[in-house]
Amino acid sequence: MNERDAELADFRSLIRDRLDALWPQLRVVDVRLRPDEDGYGEPVLMVDLIFRGGAPNVDAVMDAERHLHAQIFGASDAFPVFSFIDEKEASALRRGAR
DSSP: OOHHHHHHHHHHHHHHHHHHOOOOGOOOOEEEEEEEEOOSSSEEEEEEEEEEEOOHHHHHHHHHHHHHHHHHHOOOSSSEEEEEEEEHHHHHHHHHHO
């Protein structure tokens, strides 16, 4: 495992642990991370949070995003960009991408 993959695995674990402990009502079933660049060439980390059971509570989403943003951006030069995706939609997107 190279250094970048290890960093992504660490972020994935941090995100899952924080979400499960602080916002279990979000019911996150998967965390997908993709390093990318914004329109100015600055590093971003695309964070897809796949959840189960319908739309999560907006307040919980905002709290989680704010908390995780500080955790990730404090440990990385990449700005995190969050997406909350329903598990059924994620499955449909995977099927459509084939």
